[in-house]
Amino acid sequence: MACVDKNMVVALRYTMRNGKGEVLEDMMQSTPVNYLHGSDGILSLLQDQLRGLKAGDKKQVFLSKQNSEADDDFVFDVMIDNVREAIDEEIILGYPVQITTAICNDDCYCYEESQR
Amino acid sequence: MQIHLISGFLGSGKTTAIQTACKVLITESLKVGVITNDQGIKLVDTGYFESNAIPNRQVINGCFCCNYNSLDENIQSLIATNNPDVIFAESVGSCTDIVATVMKPLLQFKKDVAVTVSTFADARLLQMLFIENKQLFNDEVNYIYTKQLEEAEIIVVSKIDLITRETQDSVQQFLQAKYRGKEIIFINGTDDASILQWLNIIQQTNKQSNTSSLNIDYDIYGAGEAALAWLDDEFELYNDKGNAVEDALVLANNIFQQLQNNNLPIGHLKLLINQQLKISYTELQTPDTPVTISSAAKAHVILNARVQTDPVTLRKIISDAMNHLQKEKNCSINIIDSTAFIPGYPRPTHRITDNISA
Numbered sequence: 001m002a003c004v005d006k007n008m009v010v011a012l013r014y015t016m017r018n019g020k021g022e023v024l025e026d027m028m029q030s031t032p033v034n035y036l037h038g039s040d041g042i043l044s045l046l047q048d049q050l051r052g053l054k055a056g057d058k059k060q061v062f063l064s065k066q067n068s069e070a071d072d073d074f075v076f077d078v079m080i081d082n083v084r085e086a087i088d089e090e091i092i093l094g095y096p097v098q099i100t101t102a103i104c105n106d107d108c109y110c111y112e113e114s115q116r
Numbered sequence: 117m118q119i120h121l122i123s124g125f126l127g128s129g130k131t132t133a134i135q136t137a138c139k140v141l142i143t144e145s146l147k148v149g150v151i152t153n154d155q156g157i158k159l160v161d162t163g164y165f166e167s168n169a170i171p172n173r174q175v176i177n178g179c180f181c182c183n184y185n186s187l188d189e190n191i192q193s194l195i196a197t198n199n200p201d202v203i204f205a206e207s208v209g210s211c212t213d214i215v216a217t218v219m220k221p222l223l224q225f226k227k228d229v230a231v232t233v234s235t236f237a238d239a240r241l242l243q244m245l246f247i248e249n250k251q252l253f254n255d256e257v258n259y260i261y262t263k264q265l266e267e268a269e270i271i272v273v274s275k276i277d278l279i280t281r282e283t284q285d286s287v288q289q290f291l292q293a294k295y296r297g298k299e300i301i302f303i304n305g306t307d308d309a310s311i312l313q314w315l316n317i318i319q320q321t322n323k324q325s326n327t328s329s330l331n332i333d334y335d336i337y338g339a340g341e342a343a344l345a346w347l348d349d350e351f352e353l354y355n356d357k358g359n360a361v362e363d364a365l366v367l368a369n370n371i372f373q374q375l376q377n378n379n380l381p382i383g384h385l386k387l388l389i390n391q392q393l394k395i396s397y398t399e400l401q402t403p404d405t406p407v408t409i410s411s412a413a414k415a416h417v418i419l420n421a422r423v424q425t426d427p428v429t430l431r432k433i434i435s436d437a438m439n440h441l442q443k444e445k446n447c448s449i450n451i452i453d454s455t456a457f458i459p460g461y462p463r464p465t466h467r468i469t470d471n472i473s474a
Binding site: 024025026027029030031034041087089092093094095096097098 | 126127176177178210238240241244250252253254257346455457
């Protein structure tokens with residue numbers, strides 16, 4: 001199964017909390033966010049923490065005041081929906097164009113999500 | 117006050133252009149504010165505005181069109197705290213129809229503002245899509261992309277520093293032929309002079325909008341026909357005779373049969389019973405009956421259904437199956453949590469198709 005790595009397109013959903021534990025963004029009931037791993041689509045500090053994950057994996061990743069320009073300590077509960085190789089055009093552009101619109105399939109991990 | 121609505125796909129250079137535009141306007145002693153709406157684990161954009169003391173707000177959990185009231189609150193908040201001359205509002209990349217759902221409502225409900233809509237497009241992507249005719253998008257994404265260009269007052273072709281003069285000429289020729297009458301400009305979003313060219317156009321706009329609202333099919337926009345309704349239920353099933361797990365399995369089978377009887381394509385139907393037993397149905401596959409069914413008076417069940425229908429229909433089928441089971445098996449069901457929805461389906465707060473006069 002494909003792992004998150006350079007030149008892989010990653011589709012993920014997440015919940016973002018601030019240092020007080022308040023939910024700032026809840027994307028768990030939305031279409032997944034797609035980004036090209038290794039590009040500047042999302043912060044490299046967050047990308048580093050996602051490396052090696054596979055579709056269905058969940059992980060808590062962190063962005064702190066100490067090691068970034070963030071103005072708070074943020075926690076993201078991330079669920080990986082899909083990982084695939086980028087096409088040549090996506091690598092040229094630096095962002096995904098073949099976006100996952102099929103949100104959920106038989107391989108998804110809704111159980112775990114529902115239990116959160 | 118001017119509100120400039122900025123649309124355009126992921127990677128189209130919206131944020132870079134807004135950052136440069138803010139810098140340019142501040143040097144002209146104008147007060148600026150920014151409202152972002154981009155989905156993605158970024159923070160870097162907000163961080164930029166914070167570090168440059170540019171007042172900024174965020175509309176989260178959905179596009180401007182579906183969160184108009186939140187957009188309005190953020191505009192009011194910026195006015196209350198900073199009284200900006202210019203507000204840039206950057207919509208999420210997958211959003212379109214903002215003339216009808218954001219621009220015209222703003223003009224109707226806020227009489228003291230001028231509103232423009234600029235759609236940004238990466239010059240390299242335009243070249244790939246329309247000159248080289250590469251099929252990069254699926255149908256729904258392609259639909260949104262072309263609708264964004266179609267509704268723009270101003271098409272801003274970005275990243276011209278990354279293309280050749282020949283490519284720029286061919287893209288320009290295509291856009292001028294395809295979108296006659298629209299203002300089309302080519303910019304490098306990091307270049308002050310380039311951004312000034314754009315600012316000069318949008319700052320000259322008046323308070324009257326003759327911009328046409330889109331003729332748009334919301335089912336395609338929301339990928340509605342292909343989209344699956346999601347239903348997530350968590351409930352407890354009680355049976356004094358110790359058949360709670362067995363009843364849950366009967367319920368799953370009944371729901372599956374009802375979905376099939378109604379010819380509703382099933383993405384999947386899954387149950388997790390007492391945190392251990394997983395049952396999964398798909399369109400083509402029914403699960404094997406578990407070898408051992410434990411005796412229990414209570415079953416905790418998580419039910420996930422992904423079915424090609426609307427959430428109301430799906431809700432009704434599952435509720436009917438639960439009611440039927442309770443009568444047939446003399447059991448009871450206590451719903452703990454229940455949601456049914458279509459993810460990401462656009463439901464704008466307002467949609468105005470008439471022209472608005474100041």
